[in-house]
Amino acid sequence: MSRQKYESPTTNAVGLGFWVYLMTDLMLFATLFATYGVLRGNTAGGPAGHDIFSLKLVFAETIILLVSSLTAGLALLSAHAGRKTRMLQLLVITGVLGALFLGLEINEFRVLLADGHSWQNSAFLSSYFTLVGTHGLHIFAGLIWLVATVWYALKRPLSPRFMQRLTMFSLFWHFLDLVWVCIFSIVYLMGVLA
Amino acid sequence: MTSKxxxxxxxxxxxxxxTAFILVYGATSxxxxxxxxxWLIxxxxxxxxxQLVVQGMYFLHLSxxxxxxxxxxxxxxxxxxAAIVVGGSIWVMHNLNYRMMPGEQKVTETIQDKENIHHH
Structure with a gap:
């Protein structure tokens, strides 16, 4: 494929505005990480992270989200190259992987609740559900955006306007993977060790 | 940007x-x-x-x-x-927990013990 000149998302006002939105989202996650960091030891006699986390399951979630981040980026490249069918295929794969990630996460929550580890039981569990749940909510919003993007692209040609939307979607999706890397390392890996 | x-x-x-997963899984399971x-942490x-730097460079194209x-x-x-918010919160709240341990007498004794302060 020919080398496409990469268009920075912040070369125009809309792209810059979207980037600033992502950074405010980063601050939202920073406050939730701070809350979790302060409260992770306050288990109120209940279970701590190493008692309830399933590392293998979370590792699978991490790999799934990482692959979906790759396919989202490759979809953007295909669109730049004018290969619409390939772009649509890659976007569908991204969506399926994202839905799989969300399904695994919901199942993880369901198992925790079934075992009696609700967010009402301790400050640790409250902060854990809030942090991981907020990320999951973002993934859900991203999936809706993705369905809308595919729907839009099915009916119309690849316009500059569409390219801008797709660029912003891929930024959003990569950003969520970045946040997940932090959750995987800080909440799960370090939680299992403590 | 290329697919490569x-x-x-x-x-x-x-x-x-x-690598991170194997290190932790090996240590715990x-x-x-x-x-x-x-050191593990x-x-x-x-x-x-x-990984944040790698993804920032190759996925978000930060340069x-x-x-x-x-x-x-x-x-x-x-x-x-973000570093100020996270680091500051954890630092302040850690100090708060340290100074708010139950029982005033016990707090004084524990702090004196930890800080190596001895009164006559």
């Missing part, structure tokens, strides 16, 4: 994730680890930072050159604020 760059970033991210817990934190430099500047500023 995306694949490079992906392979690097994948190996960093797998398989058996002991040659590293102490403190430091290594995992470093691997996470490496200090040209106009994209603007997005990097904004992100660095936000990261400094």
């Amino acid at each position: 760059a995306y694949l490079t970033g992906f392979m690097m991210s994948l190996s960093l994730t797998v 398989v058996g002991g680890s040659p590293l102490s817990q403190g 430091a290594v995992i934190a470093s691997l996470a930072v490496c 200090s050159k040209g106009k994209p430099g603007r997005s990097l500047q904004i992100m660095l500023f936000v990261l400094v604020m």
Whole structure:
């Protein structure tokens, strides 16, 4: 494929505005990480992270989200190259992987609740559900955006306007993977060790 | 940006994730680890930072050159604020817990003991 000149998302006002939105989202996650960091030891006699986390399951979630981040980026490249069918295929794969990630996460929550580890039981569990749940909510919003993007692209040609939307979607999706890397390392890996 | 760059970033991210997972899984589920817990946490934190840099470069295309430099500047500023919020909260609340241990007499004794202060 020919080398496409990469268009920075912040070369125009809309792209810059979207980037600033992502950074405010980063601050939202920073406050939730701070809350979790302060409260992770306050288990109120209940279970701590190493008692309830399933590392293998979370590792699978991490790999799934990482692959979906790759396919989202490759979809953007295909669109730049004018290969619409390939772009649509890659976007569908991204969506399926994202839905799989969300399904695994919901199942993880369901198992925790079934075992009696609700967010009402301790400050640790409250902060854990809030942090991981907020990320999951973002993934859900991203999936809706993705369905809308595919729907839009099915009916119309690849316009500059569409390219801008797709660029912003891929930024959003990569950003969520970045946040997940932090959750995987800080909440799960370090939680299992403590 | 080329698909080769995306694949490079992906392979690097994948190996960093797998390394971190194997280190922790080996230490907790398989058996002991040659590293102490403190070192293990430091290594995992470093691997996470490496992965954030890799994904920032190859997926988010952050660079200090040209106009994209603007997005990097904004992100660095936000990261400094995030570090203050996270680090400051944990620091302040840790000190609060330290000084608010139950029982006034016990607090004084524990702090004196920890700080090596002796009264006559």
